[in-house]
Amino acid sequence: MASGEEDFHCALYAFLLEHDEERLVRVSSPFIEGFLRERDTELLWRHLVLHEKHAQAARLMDALAHAEEEKTPLEDRVRYLTRAIASLQQVASGGAGAAAPGGAGGG
Numbered sequence: 001m002a003s004g005e006e007d008f009h010c011a012l013y014a015f016l017l018e019h020d021e022e023r024l025v026r027v028s029s030p031f032i033e034g035f036l037r038e039r040d041t042e043l044l045w046r047h048l049v050l051h052e053k054h055a056q057a058a059r060l061m062d063a064l065a066h067a068e069e070e071k072t073p074l075e076d077r078v079r080y081l082t083r084a085i086a087s088l089q090q091v092a093s094g095g096a097g098a099a100a101p102g103g104a105g106g107g
Helices: 002-019 021-026 032-039 041-050 054-065 074-092
Strands: none
Touching: 002 021, 002 032, 021 032, 021 041, 032 041, 041 054, 041 074, 054 074
């Protein structure tokens, strides 16, 4: 049954990805992070920040900034590192208040 449930969620998320990204990043479900990790890491970052998972958001941005297998432009790497720093600052301050997804470093 879990497979059918996950399939339903993934179909819903695919629809939202095409039609309503803002609603998609607000979803709270056990399947959303895996879906976004495979489909759109920028949206995954926004989701993590919105749900105040700042340490995970920082790790994600750090991994993207240091990815060797991709030809990521320098400006993107700088943006990722800036976001990682902002997320770590939220962790250090106790995580009160999520940083704006389009905030420090662009978006």
